[in-house]
Amino acid sequence: MVLDPPLPRPLVGRLTVIGLGLIGSSILRAVDVRQLAGTSVAYDAAPEVRARVAELGIADEVAASPAEAVADADIVILCVPVGAMGAVAQAIAPHLKPGAIVSDVGSVKGAVLAALRAHLPEGVHIIPGHPVAGTEYSGPDAGFATLFKNRWSILTPPEGADEPAVARLSQLWAEMGANVEIMSAEHHDLVLAITSHVPHLIAYNIVGTAADLESVTQSEVIKYSAGGFRDFTRIAASDPTMWRDVFLNNREAVIEVLGRFTEDLIALQRAIRWEQGETLFNLFTRTRAIRRSIIEIGQETAAPNFGREPE
Amino acid sequence: MVLDPPLPRPLVGRLTVIGLGLIGSSILRAVDVRQLAGTSVAYDAAPEVRARVAELGIADEVAASPAEAVADADIVILCVPVGAMGAVAQAIAPHLKPGAIVSDVGSVKGAVLAALRAHLPEGVHIIPGHPVAGTEYSGPDAGFATLFKNRWSILTPPEGADEPAVARLSQLWAEMGANVEIMSAEHHDLVLAITSHVPHLIAYNIVGTAADLESVTQSEVIKYSAGGFRDFTRIAASDPTMWRDVFLNNREAVIEVLGRFTEDLIALQRAIRWEQGETLFNLFTRTRAIRRSIIEIGQETAAPNFGREPE
16 A cells, blocks of 8 residues: 655745635634745735734735736635636736646636636636635624635636646645545536535525515514524625626626526415425425435534524 | 502403413413413313423313313413314304403414404404414424513404403413504515415415425435425424414415515516526615514524534
């Protein structure tokens, strides 16, 4: 039996995170706690966010510009909204060292891959990524080191990507606690359309519909939200800029899945109108099993009411 | 200043709960803990549920028939699915004592009021009710005494209802920890359509849509559910019989609100198709404020991710 050579420690010499919100600051914290980088470097376009991260002390260096941030970096992870990826890639392109890995954490992969390819030079390894983890809170104070633990991190290397580079980035995510999966950008965008993008859109939509009803006041909606509505408001409180960009950059898959959803919903409405109780009962029974599976594989808590404590 | 006369202790002489699932068993537990009844009596159509409740010891008496259950009861609370209310009312009608209060906990009030009126005799006070509380679990083991704490309990007495009877029932709910609100059955059904019924329907629907996609496997949906999807599965795991009955018995209001929801969703889909980023951003910003209000009035936890602990 041939043993793998021991992993180099630290795993990465110089690791740069650009964009210091929930995800970016969580990466810095995880890297810090597990000592995964020789030097961690942080940059954000907003001076007050840079100042806050310096104050939090979760990065070894807080850079003053994109150029300074990526100079000599081995791995650069872009944690900015999907719509900002192109501009950031353009800003860092001239300053990247040959052989550097550039990755990201955007919720859309096809559009990001295209944006990075358009701006980054030859000799840089582009390996887009997406950790399927998050909370409804934003900003550098919202992050925490265990955010990725037991969550999936999807990498979407383009065809012909450098295998050692993919392996290295995979190792970094694994060391942060994530399970790593490799798939094409195209398939990622379809999987996430149904597991994340359309659910968010529906949540935003029902909250908006409720706010606009004339026959029921907004204070009534808020008061009686424990009947189910409040579950939707959690994800409808997520960062507006990030989510606007997701929908604009994964249009085709979102519209495709949304079409299915609406078709199914109209069929369900018809079943209600025509009092087809069995159709309703069968669907409602089927969906219970899916919940059970999600709990079984550890992607959800089994605590009733999400463990909300009665006050 | 005139003081109210002290409340009689116990508040109710003989209290009967029919239907011993999540809500019924929670009432029994709350009544037990707070000593709200001289004698609590439990009945369920299923012998194994009756046996389990006897084993749990949460009722003073477990009756063998509806007739025995309601004999001499001062307050009877029906905790059966909405579609079963008529049959239960018919079964208990001949055995109710004059002046007894008959209430329920169904999620639909117009249809229940009609069903109770059709079967119950003159001289019995019909005061339908609905505690807006619950979890995704069912059955007598799922209940707990604090389920109603800081939740709203809505009573929908018909016009001309006996005021002392309404006051007594309100007091019972208040003693179980609930805030009591009085409104018409019609308004209740509209308020709950938006705060509970349509959210449940949408949750059931998206889980069904996801299960039926050919391009994304069910195991992928389960695996990557932390992206948002899993939040929907909680309420889509609720009791199928109860929810079938809700939709069949609140058809008009559900179809009305669903029409609004679909209209809004199609507008949103159009905004995505035509890349109207501002429309999306504005909606996504508006919905955050509603979440904040729900947290502020104590109907929701502010813990990120519903306080799901990273494993």
